[in-house]
Amino acid sequence: MSEQTPYEKLGITETASFEEIQEAKNRLSQEYRDDVKAVESIESAYDSIIMERLKMRQEGRIKVPDRIRFPERKVEVAPSPPSLSLNNSPPWLQRFIDTPSSQELLWPTGIFLVLALLAGFSSDQASLLPLLLAFGVFTNIYFLNRKENKFGRALLITLAGLLLGVGLGLAITQLLQGSNLIGGTHQSLIGIIVFFVFWLSSNFLR
Structure with a gap:
C-alpha cells in the first residue's frame, strides 16, 4: 500500500463522493483493525484526501458537507513566560x-x-x-x-x-x-x- 495513491489505498476513484470516502475508510479500518500499520496507512490516506478536498473547497471548486471530519492540525502553543513560584526559588530562601x-x-x-x-x-x-x-x-x-x-x-x-x-x-x-x-x-x-x-x-x- 506504500506506493499507492491515497485514493488507491482506500479503493476509490478521485471522483468519489464524501460518503464513499467515509464508507471506504470505515470498511477498511474495520477489516484491518488488528493491523496497526495498515490502519495508520488508511487513516493517513483518508486525511490526505480530506485535506485535498478542503483545499478544493477553499478554492470554491467543491462544497464540503458540514459532517465531514477534517484531520486535526497541531497548533503550536506559544511558550508561556515562567511564573514566579516559590518552588523555583533557592532552597535556603x-x-x-x-x-x-x-x-x-x-x-x-x-x-x-x-x-x-x-x-x-x-x-x-x-x-x-x-x-x-x-x-x-x-x-x-x-x-x-x-x-x-x-x-x-x-x-x-x-x-x-x-x-x-x-x-x-x-x-x-x-x-x-x-x-x-x-x-x-x-x-x-x-x-x-x-x-x-x-x-x-x-x-x-x-
Missing part, C-alpha cells in the same frame, strides 16, 4: 519564605490592623504605645512560633522586625518633619510602621 492561605492571613491581619489603628489614635497618650508594641511583639512571636515551633527563630525575627520598623519609622518621620507634613505624631507613625513590619513577618516568614 524556601526555608524562610512562607505562602499563607487566606484563612491563615485573617487573624494576623485583624490583630495588627487593630494595633496600628490604636497606635494612630494614641498620640495624646504616650504610655499606651509601649503597651501596644509589647503586645505586638508577643503576638508576632506567637504567630511565627506556631508555624514550625522554633521559638528562638521566632524571637530573632521579631526583634529584627522591631528594629527594622523603628529604623524605618524614624527615617520616615525625619523626612516628613523636614517637609513640615507632620507635627508631634511621630511616635504613632513609628508604631504603625512597626506593626506593618510585624504583619509582613508573621505572614510571609517562617
Whole structure:
C-alpha cells in the first residue's frame, strides 16, 4: 500500500463522493483493525484526501458537507513566560519564605490592623504605645512560633522586625518633619510602621 495513491489505498476513484470516502475508510479500518500499520496507512490516506478536498473547497471548486471530519492540525502553543513560584526559588530562601492561605492571613491581619489603628489614635497618650508594641511583639512571636515551633527563630525575627520598623519609622518621620507634613505624631507613625513590619513577618516568614 506504500506506493499507492491515497485514493488507491482506500479503493476509490478521485471522483468519489464524501460518503464513499467515509464508507471506504470505515470498511477498511474495520477489516484491518488488528493491523496497526495498515490502519495508520488508511487513516493517513483518508486525511490526505480530506485535506485535498478542503483545499478544493477553499478554492470554491467543491462544497464540503458540514459532517465531514477534517484531520486535526497541531497548533503550536506559544511558550508561556515562567511564573514566579516559590518552588523555583533557592532552597535556603524556601526555608524562610512562607505562602499563607487566606484563612491563615485573617487573624494576623485583624490583630495588627487593630494595633496600628490604636497606635494612630494614641498620640495624646504616650504610655499606651509601649503597651501596644509589647503586645505586638508577643503576638508576632506567637504567630511565627506556631508555624514550625522554633521559638528562638521566632524571637530573632521579631526583634529584627522591631528594629527594622523603628529604623524605618524614624527615617520616615525625619523626612516628613523636614517637609513640615507632620507635627508631634511621630511616635504613632513609628508604631504603625512597626506593626506593618510585624504583619509582613508573621505572614510571609517562617
